[in-house]
Amino acid sequence: MRIILLGPPGAGKGTQAQFISKEYDIPQISTGDMLRAAIKEGSELGKKAKDIMNAGGLVSDDLIINLVKERIAKPDCANGCIFDGFPRTIPQAQALADADVAIDHVIEISVPDDEIVKRLSGRRQHPGSGRVYHIDHNPSKVDGIDDVTGEPLIQREDDKESTIRERLATYHEQTSALVGFYQDKAKKDDDAPTYNKFDGTQGIEDVKQQILSALKG
Numbered sequence: 001m002r003i004i005l006l007g008p009p010g011a012g013k014g015t016q017a018q019f020i021s022k023e024y025d026i027p028q029i030s031t032g033d034m035l036r037a038a039i040k041e042g043s044e045l046g047k048k049a050k051d052i053m054n055a056g057g058l059v060s061d062d063l064i065i066n067l068v069k070e071r072i073a074k075p076d077c078a079n080g081c082i083f084d085g086f087p088r089t090i091p092q093a094q095a096l097a098d099a100d101v102a103i104d105h106v107i108e109i110s111v112p113d114d115e116i117v118k119r120l121s122g123r124r125q126h127p128g129s130g131r132v133y134h135i136d137h138n139p140s141k142v143d144g145i146d147d148v149t150g151e152p153l154i155q156r157e158d159d160k161e162s163t164i165r166e167r168l169a170t171y172h173e174q175t176s177a178l179v180g181f182y183q184d185k186a187k188k189d190d191d192a193p194t195y196n197k198f199d200g201t202q203g204i205e206d207v208k209q210q211i212l213s214a215l216k217g
């Protein structure tokens with residue numbers, strides 16, 4: 001099964017991707033986590049991505065499409081995967097279609113901008129695994145420490161209010177067009193992925209239950 005999670009920064013894509021990944025035993029492919037790992041390694045990709053990410057813009061389609069193509073060729077993707085934060089532009093979505101990567105479900109998680117600014121300031125992340133927490137809505141067992149590894153949690157560099165606003169503007173300008181793109185496909189074509197939208201302002205557990213029950217169809 002292949003699933004695309006669509007939604008603005010902070011909507012809960014990473015949080016819900018982890019639940020789906022466990023439920024269906026398929027990997028989460030977060031282009032954001034892969035880019036942050038590249039920055040940490042100091043690779044060429046990381047050097048190209050760093051300033052763009054910290055400014056809240058989008059890394060070029062060519063770089064992202066190559067990154068994803070390499071990732072989905074790995075054996076752990078044989079039974080499917082969850083795309084978290086990809087595609088983010090029409091050319092990225094078109095590249096998936098052109099490569100005959102069939103998608104079964106598109107899941108949109110929607111949250112209004114003001115709620116997102118509040119939410120992202122409370123996020124904490126384990127950099128090694130991408131596991132996400134929230135100081136109020138999903139706290140780790142020990143403050144500032146990852147539940148699984150015992151390693152320290154960090155705040156993402158792009159979770160400053162000014163950068164969050166830029167990321168939101170980028171979402172509305174370049175990514176929200178994918179809502180129409182996949183909704184139209186779902187209406188016109190029987191083989192197209194199903195399209196389901198969820199209210200991401202509900203609690204984490206409620207959103208999870210609704211998504212899992214929609215996937216079971």
Ligand code: AP5
Nearest residue numbers: 009010011012013014015031032059085123133134137204
């Ligand atoms: P990326 O890492 O994908 O960031 P994003 O899209 O901005 O999304 P986030 O990771 O901030 O949010 P999320 O929806 O995963 O929410 P989460 O579950 O963490 O991308 C970063 C950057 O990389 C981009 O800006 C761009 O520069 C670049 N990039 C990445 N992909 C690219 C691509 N395809 N093309 C070009 N450039 C690309 O939840 C957020 C917080 O809220 C957490 O603290 C969580 O605990 C909490 N939370 C979750 N759900 C709920 C809930 N229901 N109620 C209350 N709190 C909740």
Ligand code: ZN
Nearest residue numbers: 013014030032
């Ligand atoms: Zn994320």
